[in-house]
Amino acid sequence: MARVDEAHRQRQRQKILSAARTCFARNGFHRTSMDDLLAEAGMSAGAFYRYYRGKDAVIAAIASEAVGRIAATVAGLVEERSTPSLETSLRRVFAAVDRLARDDVAGLALQVWAETERDPVLAAVAREQLDRLRVQLTSLVQRAIDDLPSGAAENVGAALFSLLPGYLVEQRVVGGLDPDRFVDGLLAAFRSPGGH
């Protein structure tokens, strides 16, 4: 019985998140009211509040799921018995980032970042989620680059981390990115002796 209940709760949560993604992609989350969200989900307020505290909690859950997709790729690389090279790692991470950038949820990420400027609760959630991803990326860097000078990993992690939101903004706003050519570009920039 408990298992059935949990499965039902999972389905209800997914129903809310899916309705929210539709509403947010259509009108942005500012212009999406709780009524819009409930109508799209076909759910009563009473049912909704059993799962989420409000619109902000739904936004945080969607953002967390999106960050989680990249985090899962990074975690997969860290956990391999012999961590792949930086090049292979970058190719796998940017394949995942590119999939995310082509999804509606990327538009929501842009909204979340904008909103952190004025919403301290959302700012704290976003900071915490992204900081965790940055730490994870730093640990990938430490494994992928054997001869990294001690103390350099944090700078490297911070620099490589910026490529994730950077790719997303560039792909959404300017367009034309291909993840493999993007990694080729990174490698060519710094590999070349003239680039040093």
Add this chain to the structure above:
Amino acid sequence: MARVDEAHRQRQRQKILSAARTCFARNGFHRTSMDDLLAEAGMSAGAFYRYYRGKDAVIAAIASEAVGRIAATVAGLVEERSTPSLETSLRRVFAAVDRLARDDVAGLALQVWAETERDPVLAAVAREQLDRLRVQLTSLVQRAIDDLPSGAAENVGAALFSLLPGYLVEQRVVGGLDPDRFVDGLLAAFRSPGGH
């Protein structure tokens, strides 16, 4: 006389932009009405419309000024008789990006990117401005890296370009970036033989 008029027009435009920056930083540009803007600028609607077509045109002007600060740094590097190395170029560009990231206008950039998802006019303005900066960065790359394989410059430009919005998002949302340590991180990531 004409010169005095032009100086006056310049001052009026700056007054509007400055009032708009204050309003947008306070409430976001969605929640800033034309009335709020006019009140902040201490200006009548009639006076305002002599300078800007509406709120969107003001946003575009502020965004253009912000992109222009980075573009000016890149242009300065391209125009030096002997273009500085990639490392020197990156240090100068990220010093400028860091100043921008610490300015209120960076919050507006995040809002503009979010809004491009639903506002096709703003999307076209943002795409055009950022694409021009990407082209300019690509031409800097071609000059700064002597031995770049032919055809690689565009990939390198696209990859390095993403670092600009990436730095901005990371600094605003997660924080803790220092431009020089950021460039150190980039160089360490790819310089290291283990990183290849």
